[in-house]
Amino acid sequence: MNRLWQFFxxxxxxxxxxxxxxxxxxxxxxxxxxxxAWRHLVKYSLKRLGASVLTLxxxxxxxxxxxRNMPEEGFIENYDKLSKEQRLQKLESLGLTKPIYEQFxxxxxxxxxxxxxxxxxxxxxxxxxxxxxxxxxxSMILGVISMALSLVMxxxxxxxxxxxxxxxxxxxxxxxxVFINAVPAAVYYIxxxxxxxxxxxxxxxxxxxxxxxxxxxxxxxxxxxAASYAMWLRRYMLDEINKDYIRLARAKGVPGRKLMFxxxxxxxxxxxxxxxxxxxxxxxxxxxxxxxxxSIPGMGGLLVQAIGLQDNPLVQALVMIYSCIGIVGLLLGDxxxxxxxxxxxFVKKGGVR
Amino acid sequence: MNEPILSVKDLNLxxxxxxxxxxxxxxxxxxxxKGESLAIVGESGSGKSVLTKCFLGLNDANGYIESGSxxxxxxxxxxxxxxxxxLKIRGREIAMVMQDPMTSLNPLRxxxxxxxESINLHQKNLTPAQAKTKMLDMLDQVGIYDPEKRxxxxxxxxxxxxxxxxxxxxxxxxKPKILICDEPTTALDVTIQAQILKLIKxxxxxxxxxxxxxxxDLGVVANVSTRIAVMYAGDIVEIGTSEEIFYDPRHPYTWxxxxxxxxxxxxxxxxxxxxxxxxxxxxxxxxxxxxxRNPYALKMDYVKRPPYFELSPTHKxxxxxxxxxxxxxxxxxxxxxxxxxxxxxxx
Numbered sequence: 001m002n003r004l005w006q007f008f009x010x011x012x013x014x015x016x017x018x019x020x021x022x023x024x025x026x027x028x029x030x031x032x033x034x035x036x037a038w039r040h041l042v043k044y045s046l047k048r049l050g051a052s053v054l055t056l057x058x059x060x061x062x063x064x065x066x067x068r069n070m071p072e073e074g075f076i077e078n079y080d081k082l083s084k085e086q087r088l089q090k091l092e093s094l095g096l097t098k099p100i101y102e103q104f105x106x107x108x109x110x111x112x113x114x115x116x117x118x119x120x121x122x123x124x125x126x127x128x129x130x131x132x133x134x135x136x137x138x139s140m141i142l143g144v145i146s147m148a149l150s151l152v153m154x155x156x157x158x159x160x161x162x163x164x165x166x167x168x169x170x171x172x173x174x175x176x177x178v179f180i181n182a183v184p185a186a187v188y189y190i191x192x193x194x195x196x197x198x199x200x201x202x203x204x205x206x207x208x209x210x211x212x213x214x215x216x217x218x219x220x221x222x223x224x225x226a227a228s229y230a231m232w233l234r235r236y237m238l239d240e241i242n243k244d245y246i247r248l249a250r251a252k253g254v255p256g257r258k259l260m261f262x263x264x265x266x267x268x269x270x271x272x273x274x275x276x277x278x279x280x281x282x283x284x285x286x287x288x289x290x291x292x293x294x295s296i297p298g299m300g301g302l303l304v305q306a307i308g309l310q311d312n313p314l315v316q317a318l319v320m321i322y323s324c325i326g327i328v329g330l331l332l333g334d335x336x337x338x339x340x341x342x343x344x345x346f347v348k349k350g351g352v353r
Numbered sequence: 354m355n356e357p358i359l360s361v362k363d364l365n366l367x368x369x370x371x372x373x374x375x376x377x378x379x380x381x382x383x384x385x386x387k388g389e390s391l392a393i394v395g396e397s398g399s400g401k402s403v404l405t406k407c408f409l410g411l412n413d414a415n416g417y418i419e420s421g422s423x424x425x426x427x428x429x430x431x432x433x434x435x436x437x438x439x440l441k442i443r444g445r446e447i448a449m450v451m452q453d454p455m456t457s458l459n460p461l462r463x464x465x466x467x468x469x470e471s472i473n474l475h476q477k478n479l480t481p482a483q484a485k486t487k488m489l490d491m492l493d494q495v496g497i498y499d500p501e502k503r504x505x506x507x508x509x510x511x512x513x514x515x516x517x518x519x520x521x522x523x524x525x526x527x528k529p530k531i532l533i534c535d536e537p538t539t540a541l542d543v544t545i546q547a548q549i550l551k552l553i554k555x556x557x558x559x560x561x562x563x564x565x566x567x568x569x570d571l572g573v574v575a576n577v578s579t580r581i582a583v584m585y586a587g588d589i590v591e592i593g594t595s596e597e598i599f600y601d602p603r604h605p606y607t608w609x610x611x612x613x614x615x616x617x618x619x620x621x622x623x624x625x626x627x628x629x630x631x632x633x634x635x636x637x638x639x640x641x642x643x644x645x646r647n648p649y650a651l652k653m654d655y656v657k658r659p660p661y662f663e664l665s666p667t668h669k670x671x672x673x674x675x676x677x678x679x680x681x682x683x684x685x686x687x688x689x690x691x692x693x694x695x696x697x698x699x700x
Contacts, residue, residue, distance in 0.1 A: 244456040253444030342507040
């Protein structure tokens, strides 16, 4: 566990230090792959890539503009104790008195260097990226495991529901989905925490060294997405089952099991696959509520704390990380979908159609 | 005529729908002979699709066979319950071409893969290379140029007519003994219709397959079939060779059906249509189901269901008009014209 942990921590540090480079690298790689493997997707991928880069630029600009309009105390540590001259001096040293376009240029330059500035309130004068690097790995591991768990629970459940419509598993699954969607997450999270810890006779809080304490937070985190995977898969599979090509496949003698997997499941999975990278990345970014419930020292609570403290550089970095995660997730989802579904082909070929 | 390959006897099929029962097939008797082309005609809801789906066990789960038998090579298909039993029939013995080629192929798999799937299912002794050769051969047979390249393409890269050719290739890939074509040309445009029909016709003839066409288009029927069964309200009301049905029809429903052929209409006059709606099959049908819409109906028609009256070894019809005691009724003018062969059916 410890060695694994160190590995993840190292990964986290590396990622947070070079995040923008990495994002760009991923984007370029994705584009390259699309270029090589799926020639017909080239134009689509490039278009999609361009859109992503543009979105990223817009987000950077918006974050920049918003934060320059925040009260200046967010940029200066120990604001209350300083005199007016000292504050001005500080602002000047940070380059915040320069004209806005110059500030923006410097901001961009620093971004590409991976320099997000120093924390002003949360942990004074420490590099923002260092703070995040400490927090991110734990959220990452928890997120990846809970994502895997939700897929493992949600996909078979959805498939079973569709296969035996109206029978036990369908009813069970429907009850589960309705419960998860109707009851506020906070309520069942607390129930799971209280009764779960009691049942397993462990502490309420999470401790890194004790694998048993990992179970409940991961389980809680995976419930929501498991329910939605099951719900959507069931729906898409039932859609497919009633289609003509399934009837033709049956008529040509494809046995039920093969029919379900080779035709129904595969085709139903296409519309779902689009959202999986995005949701993976979001779970990696940490669950706000569960992390605070089990006092997990992850990334989820950091943003809220930073906003509360008005630690502008930290907020700025976090907001950009979250939006990058979103953009990359959507991009990957679209590319994945395009590779799987041959109909998504935005290049017009003459003659065929 | 030779041996029947498929023999349906007194088949009764019901659907349970929201607590009610729909009597979809009422005592259907039908012999299908080896190598013939049988057309089953009738309006929507007459049970023609349901009947052929029985041969493949493809009816929805709420449909059940109440009584009767479907004999095929010593097996009673009506008694089949398990999927494993049907798998011996589907695709291998009896294959099907469906109505809408636009939706009957899996959009995410290549054409080649879909034909191969069918070959691999039924001819397990072939090596992958042999199967592939066979697949390309099938594509070639249904008239698709450059099969090597086309096999790697997806359904959306094919036009409607081309897709129907692929569907036919899938159906014929395993050399079935019976091919059911469920309105194979309805979803295609007119220019393509003739091509596809011709293709099916030649392929069926070449490989000696028995074909069953389901259609409500008598023009199609005239083109391809050697024998015609006319269905109404879940029952075969008249059956005979194409000659007999077109030129010597006896059942008033067949008259009505033929009279509504646009080819027989006179320019400037209103096209004939059958008044009323089809019998309600949720309720018990007394007498002849067609009686309420039949201008020639006798009192007897409302009371007792007519038996089959044999007109020739191949021709029989279910109407009291053929009883010795019934008054002589002249068929409508259009039908008499047909009988005198004054009308060109293909024109």
